[in-house]
Amino acid sequence: xxxxxxxxxxxxxxxxxxxxxxxxxxxxxxxxxxxxxxxxxxxxxxxxxxxxxxxxxxxxxxxxxxxxxxxxxxxxxxxxxxxxxxxxxxxxxxxxxxxxxxxxxxxxxxxxxxxxxxxxxxxxxxxxxxxxxxxxxxxxxxxxxxxxxxxxxxxxxxxxxxxxxxxxxxxxxxxxxxxxxxxxxxxxxxxxxxxxxxxxxxxxxxxxxxxxxxxxxxxxxxxxxxxxxxxxxxxxxxxxxxxxxxxxxxxxxxxxxxxxxxxxxxxxxxxxxxxxxxxxxxxxxxxxxxxxxxxxxxxxxxxxxxxxxxxxxxxxxxxxxxxxxxxxxxxxxxxxxxxxxxxxxxxxxxxxxxxxxxxxxxxxxxxxxxxxxxxxxxxxxxxxxxxxxxxxxxxxxxxxxxxxxxxxxxxxxxxxxxxxxx
Amino acid sequence: xxxxxxxxxxxxxxxxxxxxxxxxxxxxxxxxxxxxxxxxxxxxxxxxxxxxxxxxxxxxxxxxxxxxxxxxxxxxxxxxxxxxxxxxxxxxxxxxxxxxxxxxxxxxxxxxxxxxxxxxxxxxxxxxxxxxxxxxxxxxxxxxxxxxxxxxxxxxxxxxxxxxxxxxxxxxxxxxxxxxxxxxxxxxxxxxxxxxxxxxxxxxxxxxxxxxxxxxxxxxxxxxxxxxxxxxxxxxxxxxxxxxxxxxxxxxxxxxxxxxx
Numbered sequence: 187x188x189x190x191x192x193x194x195x196x197x198x199x200x201x202x203x204x205x206x207x208x209x210x211x212x213x214x215x216x217x218x219x220x221x222x223x224x225x226x227x228x229x230x231x232x233x234x235x236x237x238x239x240x241x242x243x244x245x246x247x248x249x250x251x252x253x254x255x256x257x258x259x260x261x262x263x264x265x266x267x268x269x270x271x272x273x274x275x276x277x278x279x280x281x282x283x284x285x286x287x288x289x290x291x292x293x294x295x296x297x298x299x300x301x302x303x304x305x306x307x308x309x310x311x312x313x314x315x316x317x318x319x320x321x322x323x324x325x326x327x328x329x330x331x332x333x334x335x336x337x338x339x340x341x342x343x344x345x346x347x348x349x350x351x352x353x354x355x356x357x358x359x360x361x362x363x364x365x366x367x368x369x370x371x372x373x374x375x376x377x378x379x380x381x382x383x384x385x386x387x388x389x390x391x392x393x394x395x396x397x398x399x400x401x402x403x404x405x406x407x408x409x410x411x412x413x414x415x416x417x418x419x420x421x422x423x424x425x426x427x428x429x430x431x432x433x434x435x436x437x438x439x440x441x442x443x444x445x446x447x448x449x450x451x452x453x454x455x456x457x458x459x460x461x462x463x464x465x466x467x468x469x470x471x472x473x474x475x476x477x478x479x480x481x482x483x484x485x486x487x488x489x490x491x492x493x494x495x496x497x498x499x500x501x502x503x504x505x506x507x508x509x510x511x512x513x514x515x516x517x518x519x520x521x522x523x524x525x526x527x528x529x530x531x532x533x534x535x536x537x538x539x540x541x542x543x544x545x546x547x548x549x550x551x552x553x554x555x556x557x558x559x560x561x562x563x564x565x566x567x568x569x570x571x572x573x574x575x576x577x578x579x580x581x582x583x584x585x586x587x588x589x590x591x592x593x594x595x596x597x598x599x600x601x602x603x604x605x606x607x608x
Numbered sequence: 609x610x611x612x613x614x615x616x617x618x619x620x621x622x623x624x625x626x627x628x629x630x631x632x633x634x635x636x637x638x639x640x641x642x643x644x645x646x647x648x649x650x651x652x653x654x655x656x657x658x659x660x661x662x663x664x665x666x667x668x669x670x671x672x673x674x675x676x677x678x679x680x681x682x683x684x685x686x687x688x689x690x691x692x693x694x695x696x697x698x699x700x701x702x703x704x705x706x707x708x709x710x711x712x713x714x715x716x717x718x719x720x721x722x723x724x725x726x727x728x729x730x731x732x733x734x735x736x737x738x739x740x741x742x743x744x745x746x747x748x749x750x751x752x753x754x755x756x757x758x759x760x761x762x763x764x765x766x767x768x769x770x771x772x773x774x775x776x777x778x779x780x781x782x783x784x785x786x787x788x789x790x791x792x793x794x795x796x797x798x799x800x801x802x803x804x805x806x807x808x809x810x811x812x813x814x815x816x817x818x819x820x821x822x823x824x825x826x827x828x829x830x831x832x833x834x835x836x837x838x839x840x841x842x843x844x845x846x847x848x849x850x851x852x853x854x855x856x857x858x859x860x861x862x863x864x865x866x867x868x869x
Contacts, residue, residue: 264866269707269709269710270867271864288708291704291705292704296633297634301633305626308622309711310709314626
């Protein structure tokens with residue numbers, strides 16, 4: 187089998203200084219007069235988005251690329267799509283490439299749906315003849331037949347998205363490079379997209395797929411490449427790579443988690459989480475959490491200075507990266523006028539943790555007004571929910587039956603032959 | 609290497625067409641007067657020039673009625689000025705495309721140069737009407753006119769590759785372009801004929817590629833005007849130099865566009 191993609195010792199460097207300050211001619215001139223022969227490169231300003239990455243991808247392989255935010259996945263896709271160029275190393279790509287780093291690239295507000303299909307299709311490398319032939323199928327897939335002649339500025343964001351994906355789904359490339367396009371859209375449309383991607387795969391194409399949704403990666407791909415801090419950390423069968431990737435997020439559930447040493451955090455840091463505790467409702471540490479438990483989650487913080495109007499929040503994910511819920515003081519409309527400098531904690535009281543037994547991950551954050559991020563820790567704690575006799579039936583439940591359950595009862599009083607049950 | 613990029617441009621010719629088509633469509637959809645602008649601009653500029661330069665200042669016009677004299681230059685000039693400012697900003701105004709998808713970046717300035725053509729053709733209508741009005745019947749030389757238009761397209765393409773690529777790194781260029789065009793108008797024989805200047809200035813004027821292209825375009829509309837081949841030849845040579853310099857600078861910088869735009 188031939189290599190569709192061959193990457194050898196690929197590195198990509200960004201010089202932050204060169205991006206921001208030098209872009210004004212004036213600064214460049216001033217620097218020139220200060221010392222025309224000095225070469226100024228501040229080592230602190232250099233970021234290696236990719237460092238010595240090598241791999242080969244065979245024709246017809248479907249490969250997932252996983253890694254944390256900012257690990258270099260998107261840069262890798264951009265280099266493979268020829269949008270940006272490597273600082274060193276070699277990349278060779280064989281065949282017709284379509285890269286979907288965004289849905290609906292080049293859409294213009296003033297143009298109609300039909301006109302945008304031509305424009306977008308042509309930007310993604312389709313010939314006019316191809317678009318002509320596929321026009322009806324594209325419109326049907328997007329479900330916007332009635333609005334063909336309407337400028338897309340009148341479209342809802344959902345319609346736009348569907349239109350963009352519909353064009354993409356009708357591309358006919360040898361190699362398809364996709365970045366996180368499934369992260370948006372309603373469930374029905376997502377399913378349509380996944381089906382379309384299945385078709386692409388069974389059509390014998392080489393597919394590169396970046397996503398944070400581990401379930402989608404596992405479902406679509408046979409192989410995964412894990413990029414961590416610009417380097418290739420692991421490359422192999424999809425299940426194995428996902429497992430080792432997920433294992434880095436948190437060790438098993440502990441009643442108390444120390445967050446002071448966590449380095450993979452974002453935010454300006456005026457206020458930071460220092461620790462996290464799973465407690466029972468009477469304040470005792472919980473090392474085991476069971477389905478349906480009443481529990482208190484305590485978040486400890488340290489503020490370096492007085493913080494005005496912060497919001498505390500969390501997001502709960504399945505192990506495969508699907509968001510189950512997000513909640514925070516913002517959602518509850520709680521305004522905290524000021525937090526004095528020093529230590530403190532906030533508690534989240536949960537009356538009934540309606541999760542099926544499985545492993546879950548927590549992302550926590552503190553933000554301020556205008557979406558300012560003080561502190562954000564992705565997947566910093568692991569929550570293991572143990573089986574409990576939630577329906578009092580003695581039957582064991584697990585994720586085979588879903589992710590969540592509702593407090594509930596069945597009534598059979600409507601069946602005539604049964605009297606007075608339950 | 610060179611031929612590789614040429615064949616790539618050829619492979620992407622449909623995208624070139626669609627980008628130019630988008631520019632034209634959007635321009636007409638957004639303006640309520642739409643295509644009328646292609647007439648209004650040269651028409652009103654002509655009226656003002658005729659009043660101030662033709663009547664009040666008494667600028668000579670090579671024996672042609674001043675309104676006709678100036679409109680012959682204003683129609684191609686409107687094309688040149690309009691497309692140059694659009695093409696010079698074509699990379700930064702399409703940054704969303706540059707960071708999300710691959711295609712030869714030179715398509716963007718090229719599409720702007722091409723997208724000005726419909727307006728130019730409509731403006732030519734004004735020119736034809738004025739020729740009828742003044743009962744000027746062009747000779748065989750009029751067949752040369754498209755060559756000068758082609759020359760202007762090449763010049764716009766070359767200039768805008770240079771300007772657009774600089775614009776990505778130095779946003780000052782965006783503000784310099786209108787200024788550049790304003791100055792350029794006065795050093796091009798639009799308001800006045802080349803013969804209006806002293807001989808030694810005429811030589812310097814020839815270094816402005818628009819001088820030969822505009823004079824040539826105007827001269828070939830009138831049967832008894834001779835074409836100044838020295839002037840035209842110089843302008844053609846400078847146009848080619850601009851094209852080569854623009855293309856080289858563009859090639860040198862285009863790899864970094866997506867990173868710094």
